Structures are given as C-alpha cells and as structure tokens.
Amino acid sequence: xxxxxxxxxxxxxxxxxxxxxxxxxxxxxxxxxxxxxxxxxxxxxxxxxxxxxxxxxxxxxxxxxxxxxxxxxxxxxxxxxxxxxxxxxxxxxxxxxxxxxxxxxxxxxxxxxxxxxxxxxxxxxxxxxxxxxxxxxxxxxxxxxxxxxxxxxxxxxxxxxxxxxxxxxxxxxxxxxxxxxxxxxxxxxxxxxxxxxxxxxxxxxxxxxxxxxxxxxxxxxxxxxxxxxxxxxxxxxxxxxxxxxxxxxxxxxxxxxxxxxxxxxxxxxxxxxxxxxxxxxxxxxxxxxxxxxxxxxxxxxxxxxxxxxxxxxxxx
Amino acid sequence: xxxxxxxxxxxxxxxxxxxxxxxxxxxxxxxxxxxxxxxxxxxxxxxxxxxxxxxxxxxxxxxxxxxxxxxxxxxxxxxxxxxxxxxxxxxxxxxxxxxxxxxxxxxxxxxxxxxxxxxxxxxxxxxxxxxxxxxxxxxxxxxxxxxxxxxxxxxxxxxxxxxxxxxxxxxxxxxxxxxxxxxxxxxxxxxxxxxxxxxxxxxxxxxxxxxxxxxxxxxxxxxxxxxxxxxxxxxxxxxxxxxxxxxxxxxxxxxxxxxxxxxxxxxxxxxxxxxxxxxxxxxxxxxxxxx
Numbered sequence: 001x002x003x004x005x006x007x008x009x010x011x012x013x014x015x016x017x018x019x020x021x022x023x024x025x026x027x028x029x030x031x032x033x034x035x036x037x038x039x040x041x042x043x044x045x046x047x048x049x050x051x052x053x054x055x056x057x058x059x060x061x062x063x064x065x066x067x068x069x070x071x072x073x074x075x076x077x078x079x080x081x082x083x084x085x086x087x088x089x090x091x092x093x094x095x096x097x098x099x100x101x102x103x104x105x106x107x108x109x110x111x112x113x114x115x116x117x118x119x120x121x122x123x124x125x126x127x128x129x130x131x132x133x134x135x136x137x138x139x140x141x142x143x144x145x146x147x148x149x150x151x152x153x154x155x156x157x158x159x160x161x162x163x164x165x166x167x168x169x170x171x172x173x174x175x176x177x178x179x180x181x182x183x184x185x186x187x188x189x190x191x192x193x194x195x196x197x198x199x200x201x202x203x204x205x206x207x208x209x210x211x212x213x214x215x216x217x218x219x220x221x222x223x224x225x226x227x228x229x230x231x232x233x234x235x236x237x238x239x240x241x242x243x244x245x246x247x248x249x250x251x252x253x254x255x256x257x258x259x260x261x262x263x264x265x266x267x268x269x270x271x272x273x274x275x276x277x278x279x280x281x282x283x284x285x286x287x288x289x290x291x292x293x294x295x296x297x298x299x300x301x302x303x304x305x306x307x308x309x310x311x312x313x314x315x316x
Numbered sequence: 317x318x319x320x321x322x323x324x325x326x327x328x329x330x331x332x333x334x335x336x337x338x339x340x341x342x343x344x345x346x347x348x349x350x351x352x353x354x355x356x357x358x359x360x361x362x363x364x365x366x367x368x369x370x371x372x373x374x375x376x377x378x379x380x381x382x383x384x385x386x387x388x389x390x391x392x393x394x395x396x397x398x399x400x401x402x403x404x405x406x407x408x409x410x411x412x413x414x415x416x417x418x419x420x421x422x423x424x425x426x427x428x429x430x431x432x433x434x435x436x437x438x439x440x441x442x443x444x445x446x447x448x449x450x451x452x453x454x455x456x457x458x459x460x461x462x463x464x465x466x467x468x469x470x471x472x473x474x475x476x477x478x479x480x481x482x483x484x485x486x487x488x489x490x491x492x493x494x495x496x497x498x499x500x501x502x503x504x505x506x507x508x509x510x511x512x513x514x515x516x517x518x519x520x521x522x523x524x525x526x527x528x529x530x531x532x533x534x535x536x537x538x539x540x541x542x543x544x545x546x547x548x549x550x551x552x553x554x555x556x557x558x559x560x561x562x563x564x565x566x567x568x569x570x571x572x573x574x575x576x577x578x579x580x581x582x583x584x585x586x587x588x589x590x591x592x593x594x595x596x597x598x599x600x601x602x603x604x605x606x607x
Contacts, residue, residue: 161546310454
C-alpha cells in the first residue's frame with residue numbers, strides 16, 4: 001500500500017517491512033518483528049506529535065479515517081436509518097436515524113463520505129444538498145419530540161455548491177437548521193471527526209458540547225479556497241492552513257470548541273478501534289453531564305455557548 | 317509639458333470618506349453601460365432611468381433613503397475587530413481594517429440603529445459592502461446579534477439589509493460561528509413573535525445568505541440582486557458548465573420560492589411600512605381596530 005499522505009511514507013514503509021517478515025512465519029523472526037513494531041509505534045508518535053496545520057488538514061481528509069458509519073457501527077446498537085426530507089429526495093451524504101448508545105436510545109446525524117469511487121459518488125464526497133439538511137432537521141425534531149439526545153458527527157468538505165442545490169435553497173436549508181437547532185429542547189453533542197467544512201458543517205453543529213478529534217479541522221473556508229480567493233494561487237494553501245487557525249488546539253484556544261479528543265499516536269486511521277471507543281467515552285460522559293439539565297436549561301446553555309463566540313473590542 | 321497637467325488636484329470629498337459610486341456630473345450605468353446625468357440617477361433613488369439597474373449604495377445612504385426624515389440613532393458604532401488570528405495574506409488584516417475604516421468612516425461592515433419607519437419604532441441594520449465586501453466577522457456578528465436582542469427587549473420589528481460576500485475569511489472559524497450566533501438570536505425573536513424582515517441587496521452570498529438573510533419572516537430582494545450560497549464561479553467550477561442567464565438573480569429566487577417579493581428601491585419604504593402594519597402594528601384579531 002502506498003502512503004495516502006506524503007509525510008506517512010516512512011510509516012508505510014516500516015509497516016510493509018513488518019508485514020513481509022510476518023508473512024514468512026519464521027519463529028526466529030519473532031523478536032525482530034516485535035522490535036520493529038515497537039519502532040513503528042515510536043515513529044508514529046514522533047511524526048504525529050509535530051504535524052503542522054497543513055499536514056493535519058491531510059490527516060483530517062485521510063481516506064482511511066473512520067467515517068460516521070464506522071462510529072455508528074463501533075458505538076451503537078440497533079441502528080435504524082431514516083430516509084428522506086419528505087419534500088424532494090433522500091440525500092445519501094448525510095445520515096440520520098436512531099440507535100442505542102450505551103443502552104439508551106439516541107438520534108444520530110452525520111455526514112458520510114465514501115471510500116471507493118462508486119461509494120464516493122453515491123455519498124457525493126460527503127457534500128449534502130438542501131434535502132440532506134432538511135432530513136437532518138426532520139430527524140432532530142423527531143428526537144426532540146421523543147426526548148432523545150442527538151449525537152452529530154461532522155465530516156464534510158462543505159455543502160454541495162451545485163446548480164440544483166442552489167435552486168432548491170441550499171442557503172435557506174442551512175439557515176433554517178441554524179435557527180431550529182438553537183431551539184432544540186434535548187441535548188445536542190457535536191463532534192467534528194474529520195473535515196468541518198464551513199456552513200455545510202455548521203448546519204448540523206449547533207450543539208451543547210462541541211468536540212473535535214485531535215487531527216480534525218474546522219474552518220470558514222478550505223485552505224485551498226482561501227488561497228485561491230486571497231492569492232489567486234492554490235499553491236498558497238499550506239500557508240493559509242496555518243493562517244486560518246483551523247486545528248482543534250487552535251479552536252479550543254479561541255473557545256470555538258469545548259474539547260479536543262486525543263487520537264491514537266499515528267491518527268485515528270492507524271487504530272480506528274481505539275479512536276472510536278475513545279470518542280465513545282467522551283460522548284457518554286457529556287450526555288451524562290447534560291442529562292442534569294432541563295429542556296429550558298439546555299436551550300439556554302446552547303444559546304450562551306454560541307453567544308460568546310467572537311473576539312472584538314468595544315472601542316474603535 | 318506642464319500645460320497637459322491639471323493645475324488643481326481633483327477635489328476630494330470634505331468628509332474624507334470615499335463613496336464607491338463614481339463622482340462627476342455624468343455617471344456610467346453598470347447595468348446597461350449608458351452614460352446618464354448624475355442628478356437624474358440620484359433623483360430616482362440611485363436607479364438607472366434607462367434599465368432600472370440598482371446602483372450600489374452605502375449603508376448610510378440606504379438608511380437615509382428608507383427611514384423617517386432620513387434619521388437614525390446608531391448604536392454599538394465603536395465595536396471593532398481585534399484581528400484575533402493575526403491574519404496575514406498579501407497584506408496584514410490589521411492594516412486592511414484600518415484602510416477600510418478610514419475609507420468608509422465605519423468601524424466595520426454594518427450600521428445598526430434605532431429609528432422610525434412610518435412613525436413606528438424599529439431596529440434596523442444595514443451592511444456596508446464597501447467595507448471588505450460586507451464580509452461578516454466577529455464585529456458584524458456581535459452587532460447584528462445585539463440588534464436582534466434589542467428588538468426583542470423592546471418588542472419592535474427588526475429589519476436587516478444585507479449586502480455581503482459572506483463570512484470573513486480573515487477571522488476564520490470565529491466568522492463562521494457568527495452565523496449560528498445571529499441565527500440563535502433570531503430564534504428567540506421568532507419565538508417571541510416579533511417580526512424580522514430581511515432585505516437582500518446585490519450581492520448577498522455565502523454565510524450571510526446561509527444564516528440571517530434567508531431567515532426573514534418576509535424576505536425581500538432588490539431587483540437583479542445576486543443572491544446565493546455558493547458564488548457563480550465556484551458553481552461553474554463544480555459542474556463544469558456555464559450557468560444559465562439570470563441564475564441566482566433576485567427574480568430567479570422569487571420564481572424558486574426563496575424570497576417573498578422583489579421590490580424596487582423606489583417603493584421599498586412604502587412596502588416596508590405596509591408590511592409592518594399588516595404583520596405587527598395593525599390590530600390583532602382579538603383587538604378593536606383603532607379608528
């Protein structure tokens with residue numbers, strides 16, 4: 001397997017070497033393999049402890065990173081997906097439904113990307129159209145009706161910028177979600193697991209708690225988009241990735257998010273199982289905290305959470 | 317060759333501000349390309365007499381044209397950006413801000429005010445496109461949120477006139493979060509049953525359209541205004557084809573059910589007054605009409 005991102009090349013090479021040796025099934029090599037495995041852990045830790053924002057952007061988009069369905073499969077039981085916005089269509093890039101999480105029923109909303117070409121097209125590269133956002137809202141309002149907390153997984157390059165999406169009111173769909181999510185009388189816990197692409201991410205991200213995985217990104221615009229607008233040169237994307245402060249640690253600093261959820265050394269894709277269960281523990285704790293709040297308090301807490309967003313001075 | 321040079325420098329406006337409408341006796345319409353007598357354009361509320369093109373107006377010009385006696389009391393005028401990301405592209409954001417502040421005489425890209433319209437008290441916000449393309453960062457977000465909270469506290473209608481390229485890149489995710497912040501404040505206004513009228517002027521795109529501009533109880537577009545989520549260039553790059561003429565224009569949005577009406581600048585004031593009376597200031601079904 002070749003490296004999906006350039007800085008992982010030494011990791012992939014070492015992985016291949018270990019695999020080769022293991023394939024020989026020679027007991028005499030066991031010690032060497034164990035030594036190399038230790039080296040691999042160390043190498044991952046070393047590389048991942050000093051990623052720059054552009055590298056983190058690449059990890060956030062890593063093709064083997066766990067997607068929403070992986071979290072559902074790893075954390076939930078009895079997943080029942082619900083389809084359609086009752087107005088136009090079912091959007092396959094945004095999932096909505098109900099499942100049991102730690103024995104309790106919850107609503108789950110999440111962007112879904114595909115891995116192979118056919119899946120990518122089916123999931124429209126994780127870019128919803130208005131009907132996706134309308135479906136998400138419909139299911140969130142069902143959750144409110146039945147007193148179920150909402151768990152949202154955010155992972156999208158952005159809302160789909162296409163002709164049909166505009167015709168059917170992409171802007172209106174996102175705007176309505178922002179307003180209506182602010183009013184939900186049940187707990188809403190949001191986690192940006194990969195790419196938090198602008199309004200298309202925010203449209204399912206108005207939560208009581210906002211988490212980001214350690215190597216996720218969340219931004220008003222992609223570094224490439226920013227570079228092409230401000231510099232007319234997509235080559236400046238790396239520099240803009242730094243300037244936009246789109247990493248989990250930067251956004252924690254700016255009080256945009258509540259918690260940075262650590263990933264395994266080597267990123268969530270290097271050990272999906274522990275990444276998924278790590279997030280599960282945080283979600284369980286946060287739902288426990290929010291269970292002490294009544295409906296009005298939840299709405300109030302969410303309002304205050306977003307009310308304090310922004311940095312400015314009162315004097316010109 | 318001194319006689320080819322002008323003896324006097326061109327006169328600068330005494331207030332030090334620069335309007336984005338070209339000065340001079342004659343003015344070229346950006347809609348039809350005709351050269352028109354400037355005074356005639358002003359007399360028609362900055363609408364081209366030949367093709368009805370709506371010239372871009374400053375926020376102050378809009379407020380003066382719309383409100384009773386052209387009068388308004390601005391609030392939160394001293395709110396200013398602190399460049400929270402220390403953002404720099406070709407130029408430092410901090411320097412850009414200073415330039416736009418001196419050019420427009422404003423602290424940021426919106427004026428929020430208390431005023432009267434048809435004798436009724438209202439809270440009104442007008443965005444300033446000449447200030448960094450009317451982009452929304454922390455200051456615009458905070459000011460419009462406060463305006464919504466003020467309208468809620470006083471139980472008076474809120475009107476927002478949008479003209480904006482969207483969220484301001486130079487403040488990163490903080491700009492994005494303003495969309496949710498303002499929308500949450502509008503949710504409260506909505507629950508309290510206080511009207512919010514959104515006016516969409518040319519252009520209104522991106523995060524502004526995808527939040528408050530689309531959330532009016534009544535959405536009103538100016539004729540020909542470009543209104544959308546993604547900009548036309550981005551869409552063309554995505555679908556690899558040319559967009560049909562009129563796509564994302566006010567009339568297109570009306571046809572697709574996204575705005576309630578397209579209203580000429582000349583009749584905007586009258587329309588707003590009538591709407592406010594129909595929705596809010598007129599008697600409720602359970603009240604006696606006032607003679």
